[in-house]
Amino acid sequence: MAVTTTLAARTGAAFQVSQGGTLRVINTYGSQVVDTWAVARQEPQHGLSMAHTRAVLGRLMVKAGDELVDDLRRPILQIAEDTSPGVHDTLIPACDPVRYQRLGHKGHHDNCSDNYHRALAESGLPDLLTPVPAPLNLFMNVPVNSDGDIVFRAPVSRPGDSVLLRALTDVVVVLSACPQDLVPVNGDLQQPRDVEVRITDAPGKQAQEQS
Numbered sequence: 767m768a769v770t771t772t773l774a775a776r777t778g779a780a781f782q783v784s785q786g787g788t789l790r791v792i793n794t795y796g797s798q799v800v801d802t803w804a805v806a807r808q809e810p811q812h813g814l815s816m817a818h819t820r821a822v823l824g825r826l827m828v829k830a831g832d833e834l835v836d837d838l839r840r841p842i843l844q845i846a847e848d849t850s851p852g853v854h855d856t857l858i859p860a861c862d863p864v865r866y867q868r869l870g871h872k873g874h875h876d877n878c879s880d881n882y883h884r885a886l887a888e889s890g891l892p893d894l895l896t897p898v899p900a901p902l903n904l905f906m907n908v909p910v911n912s913d914g915d916i917v918f919r920a921p922v923s924r925p926g927d928s929v930l931l932r933a934l935t936d937v938v939v940v941l942s943a944c945p946q947d948l949v950p951v952n953g954d955l956q957q958p959r960d961v962e963v964r965i966t967d968a969p970g971k972q973a974q975e976q977s
């Protein structure tokens with residue numbers, strides 16, 4: 767069975783995905799970056815690690831077919847499909863209050879780090895991974911130049927592009943529709959947008975649960 771929900775602009779949410787189940791992140795407007803984490807349900811002291819994933823893949827980018835790993839290099843999440851041009855970021859930390867202060871913002875600003883903590887708390891899993899792990903930043907366009915410089919650019923994804931993630935163990939996937947509106951991370955209009963999330967159970971899982 768598939769369940770589709772809207773993840774509102776600027777907010778985060780946690781999704782239970784059992785081994786073999788999938789979660790599709792649909793970039794409804796094409797311009798929205800989605801910070802993505804996975805925490806192991808049975809061992810919440812472990813989760814998706816971008817540093818270990820880059821080392822295992824031998825690449826800065828992720829692409830369809832890749833198995834992403836946790837901090838013990840165990841497969842935790844697969845990029846099962848990617849209908850976008852394939853530009854995602856694995857380097858940049860989640861935005862946080864200091865990021866917005868340094869951009870000159872006064873007072874509270876929604877941010878992906880707070881969204882992570884809030885969503886994980888609502889999932890019931892203990893929040894053991896500190897500091898906030900580096901997320902897989904779906905659709906985020908931060909090219910690395912040949913001299914090593916990085917640049918924050920608008921996404922190149924198109925309306926309706928999506929990435930399908932498959933759980934390789936039982937996980938809580940935390941998503942944050944990044945509220946960045948001071949630099950063009952979420953498009954040249956700097957307008958955070960809603961995205962859609964579709965969860966599908968592992969094949970046969972419902973039948974097992976009903977029997």
Ligand SMILES: [Zn+2]
Binds near residue numbers: 860944
């Ligand atoms: Zn963010």
